[in-house]
Amino acid sequence: MEEVENDSEKYQALCxxxxxxxxxxxSAEQAIERPGDYQEQKKYYSGKKKMHTIKNQFIVMPGGKDIGLFSSFYGKLS
Known part of the structure; x- marks a missing residue:
């Protein structure tokens, strides 16, 4: 999907x-090293996991074919 994101015609056809x-x-939550800057630490800290993380969201078809991996999100965000 990311390959056609900037081409609205192709993106619409794919959708x-x-x-x-x-x-x-x-989605999956992945542990990362603690950032050095305190403000960055706050963004990546997951209270649920009690560690600094990033979250990845992905889409697959029932047969297992991977459709795409979407941008990572800060650990603090749901």
């Missing part, structure tokens, strides 16, 4: 094709 399928959306 229409994907509407025909059931997709599985999941």
């Amino acid at each position: 229409e094709k994907l509407c025909e399928y059931e997709l599985i959306v999941d």
Whole structure:
């Protein structure tokens, strides 16, 4: 999806094709080293995991074909 994000015509065509399928959306939280700057630490600290993390969201088709990995999010964000 990221390859066609900037081309609105191709992006629209891809979205229409994907509407025909059931997709599985999941996410994973990954531990990272604690950032040196305190303000950065606050962004990445996950209170749930009690560590500094980033969260990745990905989409796969039921057969296991990977559709895409979406941008990482700060550990603090849901």
